[in-house]
Each structure stands twice: as C-alpha cells, then as structure tokens.
Amino acid sequence: MIKVLAAYLLVSLLLLGSELRAASPEVITVDQQGKGDFTSIQAAVNAVRAFRGHYAVRIWIRKGTYHEKVVIPAYLENIQLxxxxxxxxxxxxxxxxxxxxxxxxxxxxxxxxxxxxxxLLVRANRVLIKDLTIENAAGPVGQAVALHLEGDQIALVNCHLMGFQDTLYLGKSSGRSYFSNCNISGTTDFIFGPGTGFFAVCKLISLRNSYVTAASTAQGQRYGYVFDRCDFVAADESVNKVFLGRPWRPYAKTVLVDCHLGGHIVPEGWNEWKGDKMFPDKDKTVFYAELGSKGAGAADLARRVTWSHQLSANKRSMYSLDKVMDDWNVKLMLNEMEK
Known part of the structure; x- marks a missing residue:
C-alpha cells in the first residue's frame, strides 16, 4: 500500500512539474553571432509550432540590427518578441x-x-512585443510602414517605432492594440488605420510639419485611438505646425486624455482633410476630442475647430483601458506572458 501511495505521489509531482513548466513560455534565442538557436528573427518565428493553444513562446532577441522583413502569421497565437x-x-x-x-x-x-x-507584420492574436526598435529606413519617400498590425490583443511595451509617412498601421477594425511607454516617430499620418489603439504614456515625435494621426474607424465602432497621458513633441525647432489628426475615413475617432502638447501643435488642433472628393464633409461625422490637455499646444483651446470636443472630467472613465479594450484584460495577459 505504501509503495502504491509513493508511486501515486511521484506521478502527481511529475504531472504538476510539467504543468508548471508549461505555464512558463518556451524560449527561443536569436543571436546574430550564432550563439543562440537562430541568427534571424523570421527563422525563429518559422520554427514555432502552430496551433499551440495558450502555451506561449518567447523569441528572445539579443542586441543587434536585424535587417529583415518579418511576418508573424495568423496561426501563431501567444508569441512574444x-x-x-x-x-x-x-x-x-x-x-x-x-x-x-x-x-x-x-x-x-x-x-x-x-x-x-x-x-514587421503581425497577423496573429495575443502577441507581446517588448524592448525592440522597429524601423522602416526607406526615408521620406512616401508611404513606408514600420509596423503593420492585423491581429487582435497585441501589446507593445517599451518599443521604438521609427519611420516617416505611415509608420504604424492599425490595419483591422476588429483588432485591438495596446502601447505602453513607446516612442513613435514620423511625418505624415504616422499612426493610421481602422483598428482600436490605446496609447499609455507614449511619446509621439513629429519629424516634420504635418499630421500625427489618420484614423479610419468603421461606422458604429465604439473606439478608435485613445492617447492616455502621452507626450506630443517636435523633433526640432523647424517643426512648428502639426495637427493632432485628420480623418482618413468619415467616422474617424481619436481622443486625447491628460496629454501634454508641445508648441508645435496648431491652435485649431484638428484638420478635416479638405479636398477629399470621395468623402467630403467628414467634419460632420468624425469624433475628435480632448480631456485635460496641457502644454503650449493646449494654451488656447477656444481656438480648436468647432467640430471637435472638449470633454468634461466625468467622461474620463469612458476612456479607461478596461473600457476601451472591452473583454481583453490587458494587464492580466501581460502578467501571464511575462512569467
């Protein structure tokens, strides 16, 4: 009887050990010097087994500049870069x-x-990207995307997104993305697309006089872009006439909550994208709003375009992370993925 009990306990401990190991992500190391599992990021992504359920795989990338075009396909959920x-x-x-x-x-x-x-193109759901620079180095040649997101529940933490026009594309209206402590730089419409994006304590760096955002929120979609305690800054003194956003589509939504706006932000704040023959009169359907804006770019809010909104303090809860992301518990996912 004692031997049977001992065997049972041993099996139970082995099973528990396997469950504990499964709770921690599998780690694949990328190292350009050949001291890891792979020397390229795409090779590491390609090696991940598909349809693993909730078991996470962490692709740990050692220091270096990786000159490659990377795709995370839709069948690879719970990936970490x-x-x-x-x-x-x-x-x-x-x-x-x-x-x-x-x-x-x-x-x-x-x-x-x-x-x-x-x-970098991310088609997968439940993806964490952390401590990386993602850059499109084509220069000021027109549209050149650094990060293209098509999945849902994608979190970026402490990342630098660098480009000129169209740096960050939130490409699916059904896709929700979270950005924390990220630097995002560009010239024209450098955050654009139909997805829902929550930007927490990020720095938005305008390299030229132009527009920061160009949302194309779908009609009926509750949220577009929400910037929470973000810092809108100019790259240098030559940048002195920047709009917070213009609507790529008629129902664009962009809301700033407790953000600091540099003096490069024009007093009118927003632009209706005049001359768009396909979608005229977008100022009648967009929702552009601010709550608690401060800094030189918010010194005269009375001069904002009349079709934008200044929200009262009791609206702040409507733009909290939990409200914007609905049934996606961002903090829980990050805690689970960073074990």
Whole structure:
C-alpha cells in the first residue's frame, strides 16, 4: 500500500512539474553571432509550432540590427518578441510604396503598395512585443510602414517605432492594440488605420510639419485611438505646425486624455482633410476630442475647430483601458506572458 501511495505521489509531482513548466513560455534565442538557436528573427518565428493553444513562446532577441522583413502569421497565437533592450535591438527594413519588388506578389503586382511596405507584420492574436526598435529606413519617400498590425490583443511595451509617412498601421477594425511607454516617430499620418489603439504614456515625435494621426474607424465602432497621458513633441525647432489628426475615413475617432502638447501643435488642433472628393464633409461625422490637455499646444483651446470636443472630467472613465479594450484584460495577459 505504501509503495502504491509513493508511486501515486511521484506521478502527481511529475504531472504538476510539467504543468508548471508549461505555464512558463518556451524560449527561443536569436543571436546574430550564432550563439543562440537562430541568427534571424523570421527563422525563429518559422520554427514555432502552430496551433499551440495558450502555451506561449518567447523569441528572445539579443542586441543587434536585424535587417529583415518579418511576418508573424495568423496561426501563431501567444508569441512574444522580446529584445535585449529597445535602443540596441532593432528590426530594420526599407521597403516603400512604389518600390519594384524582387518578384510579383500573389496578385501579380510587381510594385509594393503601402500595406506591403512593412518591416514587421503581425497577423496573429495575443502577441507581446517588448524592448525592440522597429524601423522602416526607406526615408521620406512616401508611404513606408514600420509596423503593420492585423491581429487582435497585441501589446507593445517599451518599443521604438521609427519611420516617416505611415509608420504604424492599425490595419483591422476588429483588432485591438495596446502601447505602453513607446516612442513613435514620423511625418505624415504616422499612426493610421481602422483598428482600436490605446496609447499609455507614449511619446509621439513629429519629424516634420504635418499630421500625427489618420484614423479610419468603421461606422458604429465604439473606439478608435485613445492617447492616455502621452507626450506630443517636435523633433526640432523647424517643426512648428502639426495637427493632432485628420480623418482618413468619415467616422474617424481619436481622443486625447491628460496629454501634454508641445508648441508645435496648431491652435485649431484638428484638420478635416479638405479636398477629399470621395468623402467630403467628414467634419460632420468624425469624433475628435480632448480631456485635460496641457502644454503650449493646449494654451488656447477656444481656438480648436468647432467640430471637435472638449470633454468634461466625468467622461474620463469612458476612456479607461478596461473600457476601451472591452473583454481583453490587458494587464492580466501581460502578467501571464511575462512569467
């Protein structure tokens, strides 16, 4: 009887041990010097087994500049890309709209479009990206996306997103993304698309006089972009006429809560995208609003365009992280993934 009990306890402990091990993510190391499992990030992504359920895989990326175009496909949920640090761990590529591709795509096109110009494309759900720089290094040549998001429940923590026009594309209206302590830089519409994005304590760096956001929120979608305690800054003194946003589509939604606005933000704040023949009169349907804006760019809020809104303090709870993300518990996911 004692032997049977001992065997039972041993099996139970082994099973418990396997469950504990499963709770921690599998780790794959990428190292350009050949001291890890792979020397490229895409090779590491390709090695991950599909349809693993809730078991996470962490791709640990050592310092270096990785010149590659990376895709995380839709069948790889619970993936983590974690760099050694955001300053010296970089994914860099230089595609742009109009660039002649090395071979035709699946539709026969030989030139890249905006949506195929990405450096990193994420189609998967439940993805954590942390301590990385993601850069499109094409320069000021037109649309050139650094990060293209199509999945749902994607979190970026302490990342640098760098480009010029169209740096960050939130590409699906059903996709929710969370950005914490990130630096995002660009020129024109450098945050754009139909997705829902919550930006917490991020820095938005305008490199030229232009527009920060160009939301294309779908009609009936509750939230577009929410900037919470973010800092809108100019790259240098030559940048002195920047709009917070203009609507790419008629129902664009962008809300700023307790943000600091530099003097480069124009008094009118927002632009209705005049001359858009396909969607005229967008100022009648968009929702652009601020609550608690401060700084030189908020010194004269009475001069904001009349079709924007200044929200009262009792509306602050409507734009909390939990409200915006609905049934996605962001903090719980981050706690689970960072074990």
């Amino acid at each position: 974690v760099g050694e640090d955001a300053v010296s761990t970089k994914i860099v590529f230089d595609d742009y709209a109009g660039k002649v591709a090395s071979c035709p795509d699946e539709t026969g096109q030989t030139k890249l479009g905006t949506f195929s110009s990405y450096t």
